[in-house]
Amino acid sequence: MTRAASRIFSPIYDIIVAILDVIFGSLQRLIGITNMAYVFVLPNLLIFGIFILFPVILNFFYAFTGSTEFLLADRPYVGTQNFDQLFDCGSFLDPNSCREDLFWRAVFNTAGYVVFQVSLMVIISLFTALILNRKIKARGFFRSVFFYPVLLSPIVVALIWKWILQENGLFNGVLDGLGYDKVMFLTNVGWARFWVIIISVWAYMGFYTLILLAGLQAIPTTLYEAAQIDGATGWDAFRKITLPLLRPTMLVVIILSLIRAVQIFDIIFAFTRGGPGTATLTLVQYIYDIGFASPARRFGTASAASILMAGVLVVATLMQLYINREEN
Amino acid sequence: MSAVSNYLTRTRGKNSLHVTDMLTYLYLSLGTIIMFGPVLWLIISSFKSSGEVVKFPPRLLPYQQEMVTIEGYDEPLPLFNATLEDGSVRQLAQVRRIGLESQLVDPANPEEIIKVPIDQREPVEQVVFSLANYQEGIQSFNFARYLWNSVFVTVMATILTLLVNSMAAFALSKYKFRGRNTIFIIMISTLMVPISVILVPIFLVITQVGWNNTLIGIIVPGAATPTGVFLLRQYMLTIPDELIDSARIDGASEWRIYLQIILPLARPALAVLMIFSIMWRWNDFLWPKIVLTQSELFTLQVGLQTFQSDLTIQWHLILAMTVLTMLPITFVFAFLQKYITTGIATTGMK
Incomplete structure (x- = not known):
C-alpha cells in the first residue's frame, strides 16, 4: 500500500x-x-x-x-409425489416415455458428458503433467500457459469459443479456405455435444495438471535412479513407480473432476443454452429452468432433482474412496 | 535469439537432440497455441469494425478502409483502387454509388468525376486497431455499472470471507472447547455441497431475509466457505502454541492475539484464500443470476451473458466487452501466477 x-x-x-x-x-x-x-x-x-x-x-x-407456492407454510405435504413424478417412466432408457422427459434427457446428457469429459480430462491432464515434469526449459512459463484458462470466467470461456465456432467464425473460415462446406458446430446435435466437452476440458485441464504435477514432483527421484541401475526402461518405471505412487493424487483429480462435471452449468448455459433443442441440457440447468426460469416455478420438483443429484455425488465420492481403500 | 536456439537445441542426452525431447517441445508449442490462440483471436477480433466482424471468411487482422478528406465534400470519402476501361489502376475516392455504378474522383483533381462499375474497384485498406467497439460497448452495455457491482461484490465478499474464516479457523485450531470436533466435521462434510444442490432453499432464505435483488444477497451466503476455514485451520495448526501462551502471560487479550500474532503469521494461507476468493467471486454466475433480476444490479458475468443472449447478437460489442471482463483477472494472474499455482498445487482446490 x-x-x-x-x-x-x-x-x-x-x-x-x-x-x-x-x-x-x-x-x-x-x-x-x-x-x-x-x-x-x-x-x-x-x-x-x-x-x-x-x-x-x-x-x-x-x-x-x-x-408452485414459494413459502413453505403455503405448500401442502405430498409425500414422495415429486420423486414419483421424476421416476414416472414407461422405460428408463427412453426419455420420451417419461412424464418428466426433460429430466431424463438432462440425466442422459449429463451422464454422457461426465463419462467422456472426465476420462478425456484425466488423460490429457496426466499426459501434460508428465511432460511438464520432464527436464524442460521454462517449465514455469508452460505451466502458466496451461493454467491460464482456469482463471477465465465460464461466461468468457463460452464466448471465446462461440466466437470461433459460430457460423461465420474462424473454424468455418479455415474449412472454407480448404474448400470444405461450413459446419454448424453450434446447432448440430453431435457437434454441440462434442464441443461442450472439448471446451470444458480446455478451460479446466490446467487445474488438474497442476495438482498432478505437484503429485509427480513429490515422488522421490532416487526411486527412478535405482530403477535405472536395475535396468528398467522408462515405461517400466512409469508403470511400476509413477502410477502406483501417483494413485492418491489421481484419486483427488478423478473425484474433483467428477463432482464438477456432474454440476456443469455456466459454460454450457452461455455456450449453447442447452441446445440445439435439449441436446446439451444438463441437470443443473434443468433445476434452474424449472425452479427459476419457467413461468410456473416448480420448486418441489427442482428440489427433488437436486437431492437426487446430491445423492449421486455422495455415492460417486464414497465409491471412489472405497475402491481406493480396497486396492491398497 | 541465443536463448531461443539454446532452448530449441536442449537435449536429453549429452549432445544429440533426443526424439522424445523434440516431441516434448512439439507438444508444448502446440499446447501454447491451443491455450492462448482462442484468447488472442478474441482480442484481435475485438478491434475490428462492426462490418469487418461479420465478414466471411474472417481475416486475421483488423482492416479498415482508408478515408480521405477532399475539398468540396463535407464527409471523408472512402478510397478505392479502381480498374479503368483502359486497364490502368488508379487510387480514387468514392463520391457516391448509384446502382451498379460507382462515381469516383481523383483526390488530386476533385473536379472530374470518373464512373466505374462497382465490381471494378477494390477498397484500399490498412490495419487499424480501432477502439470504436470499446467506446460503443461501454455506452450501450452499461459497463461502468456492472464493473462497479462486480468490484464491490468481489472486494466486500473477500474481506468478509477472510475475516470470518480466519476467526473460525483460529478458534478451531487453538482452543479446546466443547463442540469443536462436531462443528469441524459438519463444516467439512458440507465441502461437497455445491450451491447448485441447494438453489431453491437458499433462495427462500435470501427472500425471507429481504436480500432478494441486493448485492449483499450475493456477498454473504458464500462467505463462510468450508474450504477457507479448512485451509486456514490446517495452516494455523503449525503456529506454535507457545507464542500464544507467552502473549497471554504478557497480558494480551484473545482478540489482540488473533489480530497481532495469528493473522500476521497466517499471511501465506490468507493470501492463497484471498486469491481464491477473488477468483470465485469475480467469475461467479449462477447465484448472482438467480438473486439479481434488476439489470442495474447485474455483475459483469450476468450482464455479459444477458447481453449475448439477446436476439440480435452484436458480435463487435460482445467481443470488446468480453475482453474488458477478462482483463482484470488476467492482470491478477500475470502478477500473482506464482502464488496462485503453488497455492493450488499445495491445497488441491480452486
Missing part, C-alpha cells in the same frame, strides 16, 4: 481496532478465555448455518411438498 493510502486508512483501522478491543476485552472478562472460542467461531457459524446447513435441511421440505 502506498504511503498516502496508509495515511488515510490507518487512522480508520486504528479506530476500528480500538472499538473492537473494548468490545472483545469486556466480553473476555465476562465469559473467560476458553469461551472466547465460541465468539470467534460464531460469525462463520452463523453464516454457515443460515446459508448452507439450514438450506440443506429445507431442501427436503421442498422436495416433499407440492404446488
Whole structure:
C-alpha cells in the first residue's frame, strides 16, 4: 500500500481496532478465555448455518411438498409425489416415455458428458503433467500457459469459443479456405455435444495438471535412479513407480473432476443454452429452468432433482474412496 | 535469439537432440497455441469494425478502409483502387454509388468525376486497431455499472470471507472447547455441497431475509466457505502454541492475539484464500443470476451473458466487452501466477 493510502486508512483501522478491543476485552472478562472460542467461531457459524446447513435441511421440505407456492407454510405435504413424478417412466432408457422427459434427457446428457469429459480430462491432464515434469526449459512459463484458462470466467470461456465456432467464425473460415462446406458446430446435435466437452476440458485441464504435477514432483527421484541401475526402461518405471505412487493424487483429480462435471452449468448455459433443442441440457440447468426460469416455478420438483443429484455425488465420492481403500 | 536456439537445441542426452525431447517441445508449442490462440483471436477480433466482424471468411487482422478528406465534400470519402476501361489502376475516392455504378474522383483533381462499375474497384485498406467497439460497448452495455457491482461484490465478499474464516479457523485450531470436533466435521462434510444442490432453499432464505435483488444477497451466503476455514485451520495448526501462551502471560487479550500474532503469521494461507476468493467471486454466475433480476444490479458475468443472449447478437460489442471482463483477472494472474499455482498445487482446490 502506498504511503498516502496508509495515511488515510490507518487512522480508520486504528479506530476500528480500538472499538473492537473494548468490545472483545469486556466480553473476555465476562465469559473467560476458553469461551472466547465460541465468539470467534460464531460469525462463520452463523453464516454457515443460515446459508448452507439450514438450506440443506429445507431442501427436503421442498422436495416433499407440492404446488408452485414459494413459502413453505403455503405448500401442502405430498409425500414422495415429486420423486414419483421424476421416476414416472414407461422405460428408463427412453426419455420420451417419461412424464418428466426433460429430466431424463438432462440425466442422459449429463451422464454422457461426465463419462467422456472426465476420462478425456484425466488423460490429457496426466499426459501434460508428465511432460511438464520432464527436464524442460521454462517449465514455469508452460505451466502458466496451461493454467491460464482456469482463471477465465465460464461466461468468457463460452464466448471465446462461440466466437470461433459460430457460423461465420474462424473454424468455418479455415474449412472454407480448404474448400470444405461450413459446419454448424453450434446447432448440430453431435457437434454441440462434442464441443461442450472439448471446451470444458480446455478451460479446466490446467487445474488438474497442476495438482498432478505437484503429485509427480513429490515422488522421490532416487526411486527412478535405482530403477535405472536395475535396468528398467522408462515405461517400466512409469508403470511400476509413477502410477502406483501417483494413485492418491489421481484419486483427488478423478473425484474433483467428477463432482464438477456432474454440476456443469455456466459454460454450457452461455455456450449453447442447452441446445440445439435439449441436446446439451444438463441437470443443473434443468433445476434452474424449472425452479427459476419457467413461468410456473416448480420448486418441489427442482428440489427433488437436486437431492437426487446430491445423492449421486455422495455415492460417486464414497465409491471412489472405497475402491481406493480396497486396492491398497 | 541465443536463448531461443539454446532452448530449441536442449537435449536429453549429452549432445544429440533426443526424439522424445523434440516431441516434448512439439507438444508444448502446440499446447501454447491451443491455450492462448482462442484468447488472442478474441482480442484481435475485438478491434475490428462492426462490418469487418461479420465478414466471411474472417481475416486475421483488423482492416479498415482508408478515408480521405477532399475539398468540396463535407464527409471523408472512402478510397478505392479502381480498374479503368483502359486497364490502368488508379487510387480514387468514392463520391457516391448509384446502382451498379460507382462515381469516383481523383483526390488530386476533385473536379472530374470518373464512373466505374462497382465490381471494378477494390477498397484500399490498412490495419487499424480501432477502439470504436470499446467506446460503443461501454455506452450501450452499461459497463461502468456492472464493473462497479462486480468490484464491490468481489472486494466486500473477500474481506468478509477472510475475516470470518480466519476467526473460525483460529478458534478451531487453538482452543479446546466443547463442540469443536462436531462443528469441524459438519463444516467439512458440507465441502461437497455445491450451491447448485441447494438453489431453491437458499433462495427462500435470501427472500425471507429481504436480500432478494441486493448485492449483499450475493456477498454473504458464500462467505463462510468450508474450504477457507479448512485451509486456514490446517495452516494455523503449525503456529506454535507457545507464542500464544507467552502473549497471554504478557497480558494480551484473545482478540489482540488473533489480530497481532495469528493473522500476521497466517499471511501465506490468507493470501492463497484471498486469491481464491477473488477468483470465485469475480467469475461467479449462477447465484448472482438467480438473486439479481434488476439489470442495474447485474455483475459483469450476468450482464455479459444477458447481453449475448439477446436476439440480435452484436458480435463487435460482445467481443470488446468480453475482453474488458477478462482483463482484470488476467492482470491478477500475470502478477500473482506464482502464488496462485503453488497455492493450488499445495491445497488441491480452486
